[in-house]
Amino acid sequence: MLYDCPECGLPATVTPRxxxxxxxxxxxxxxxxxxxxxxxxxxxxxxxVLVPRP
Structure with a gap:
């Protein structure tokens, strides 16, 4: 799953910590x-969460 970067809005990956x-x-x-x-x-x-565009 991809998320928005808090700083620039580009796709970001998340690792549970x-x-x-x-x-x-x-x-x-x-x-x-x-x-x-x-x-x-x-x-x-x-x-x-980034929602995929059709």
Whole structure:
């Protein structure tokens, strides 16, 4: 599955990284790597899924 890069919007792949503690409970974090070589580590629920165009 491809996602939008948080910085440039290009297609990005996501690698699950694990769950981190927070004051409101555990939060799943993932690593994002896009076609422009941007890399991020952040909460999984903040990513947008790219929808394939017909």
């Amino acid at each position: 694990g769950t981190f503690s927070s004051t409101s409970g555990p939060v799943e974090h993932v690593a994002v790597h896009c076609a422009a070589d941007h890399r991020f580590l952040g909460p999984a629920d903040t990513l947008r």
